[in-house]
Amino acid sequence: MTAITNHLPTAELQALDAAHHIHPFTANGELAEKGSRIITRATGVTLTDSEGNEILDAMAGLWCVNIGYGRDELAEVAARQMRELPYYNTFFQTTHVPAIALAAKIAELAPGDLNHVFFAGSGSEANDTNIRMVRHYWALKGKPSKSIIISRKNAYHGSSVGSGSLGGMSAMHEQGGLPIPDIHHINQPHWWAEGGDTPEDEFGLARAQELEAAILELGEDRVAAFIAEPVQGAGGVIVPPASYWPEIQRICDKYEILLIADEVICGFGRTGNWFGSETQGIRPDIMTIAKGLSSGYAPIGGSIVTDEIAAVIGGDEFNHGYTYSGHPVAAAVALENLRILEEEDVIGHVRDVAGPHLKEKWEALTDHPLVGEAKIVGMMGSIALTPNKATRAAFEEPGTVGYICRERCFANNLVMRHVGDRMIISPPLVITPTEIDLLIARARTSLDECHAILQDKGLL
Numbered sequence: 001m002t003a004i005t006n007h008l009p010t011a012e013l014q015a016l017d018a019a020h021h022i023h024p025f026t027a028n029g030e031l032a033e034k035g036s037r038i039i040t041r042a043t044g045v046t047l048t049d050s051e052g053n054e055i056l057d058a059m060a061g062l063w064c065v066n067i068g069y070g071r072d073e074l075a076e077v078a079a080r081q082m083r084e085l086p087y088y089n090t091f092f093q094t095t096h097v098p099a100i101a102l103a104a105k106i107a108e109l110a111p112g113d114l115n116h117v118f119f120a121g122s123g124s125e126a127n128d129t130n131i132r133m134v135r136h137y138w139a140l141k142g143k144p145s146k147s148i149i150i151s152r153k154n155a156y157h158g159s160s161v162g163s164g165s166l167g168g169m170s171a172m173h174e175q176g177g178l179p180i181p182d183i184h185h186i187n188q189p190h191w192w193a194e195g196g197d198t199p200e201d202e203f204g205l206a207r208a209q210e211l212e213a214a215i216l217e218l219g220e221d222r223v224a225a226f227i228a229e230p231v232q233g234a235g236g237v238i239v240p241p242a243s244y245w246p247e248i249q250r251i252c253d254k255y256e257i258l259l260i261a262d263e264v265i266c267g268f269g270r271t272g273n274w275f276g277s278e279t280q281g282i283r284p285d286i287m288t289i290a291k292g293l294s295s296g297y298a299p300i301g302g303s304i305v306t307d308e309i310a311a312v313i314g315g316d317e318f319n320h321g322y323t324y325s326g327h328p329v330a331a332a333v334a335l336e337n338l339r340i341l342e343e344e345d346v347i348g349h350v351r352d353v354a355g356p357h358l359k360e361k362w363e364a365l366t367d368h369p370l371v372g373e374a375k376i377v378g379m380m381g382s383i384a385l386t387p388n389k390a391t392r393a394a395f396e397e398p399g400t401v402g403y404i405c406r407e408r409c410f411a412n413n414l415v416m417r418h419v420g421d422r423m424i425i426s427p428p429l430v431i432t433p434t435e436i437d438l439l440i441a442r443a444r445t446s447l448d449e450c451h452a453i454l455q456d457k458g459l460l
């Protein structure tokens, strides 16, 4: 048996990595000089690197390892499924048991009449499916002009050509000819950075009403759908004002516009409910899922759609699919993950134990001189670093201070990410109160060290 083990010294692994491996969202030349950190194993919420450091992973990988690392049950299920049926497709009038069982389970968990699943290999692929599906849906309903999808600046919906276009990341749009036609971006409900003197709720309402203004400007007969994350993740864990989502729902109801909730991060317990849409009180027509669906143990994503959409789409051949749509090993792993989430009441743990504990400790970080606001919903949180809390000022070169803080976190064996000058967390849902205390202690140490560095450099 060929095992992939850590058989080489770190420096040699780093040299091979630098020589042959192109990393995503990375300045690879710079990284090659510095050397990657090499993660060799993990259990629970703790990663181990090739130097033997034990690191608390407050990002759950990339927002995905909801049940924590090292669950043997998922490994067993994957091995069993690989022996029984490692692959078969779901094209050409065939199917298999893992895809059937997973689709049925997702339909049971999803709210309302979201009862049908189109599988993909990732969140990006699922959002590409959504672009084609909503346009095809309106064409089948005799309204082919409804092809524009409205999204938001600083949204993240994936990195393929389609999903990257849906997203509102200007740095991504600058590379590779994005966005594709008929994607329209409105402003985000980011009060801390963009709210000025407007009270939070008033600002939330105004940002939601930009959707109505866009529909009226573009024409209702041109707009197919609105897509948004219930809570923006990669954009910096931006929790919208309470006034925002009810107004968005009202507008989607008033006009003939499909609402797509991108649940790739919020789904499967992260906000304290099965879906972020439940936390925000919205009724989407389509949900994008991935990440927590399998807790990242296997790559799988999908689009959950209503009875009505499934019925319309079913009226014609949908010329779309992926080789790995409903991949049997990934589907079996996802099913086992959902079983664990349900039987161990992981969502109850988020709602009643870990969530309230983290909220209390996280919000207390605002007593630190660098921390302006602290936001948290379930197991996703952010803090805004600022040189002046009263004016919500930004640092001069956005992202520099966030990067310094991130480096201190790394040095203190804590994975906490920075988005500009916001620090964000999204730990495994199974994190215990004791582990939360450790997370907060390391975050405080890192913030103190960052503060000292800024004072030394005269940046405060």
Ligand SMILES: *Cc1c(COP(=O)(O)O)cnc(C)c1O
Pocket (backbone or CB within 6 Å): 063, 121, 122, 123, 124, 125, 127, 156, 157, 158, 159, 229, 233, 234, 262, 263, 264, 265, 290, 291, 301
């Ligand atoms: C990560 C993410 C995606 C893309 O998922 P991939 O599996 O990386 O393609 C889409 N939407 C949201 C909200 C995400 O966080």
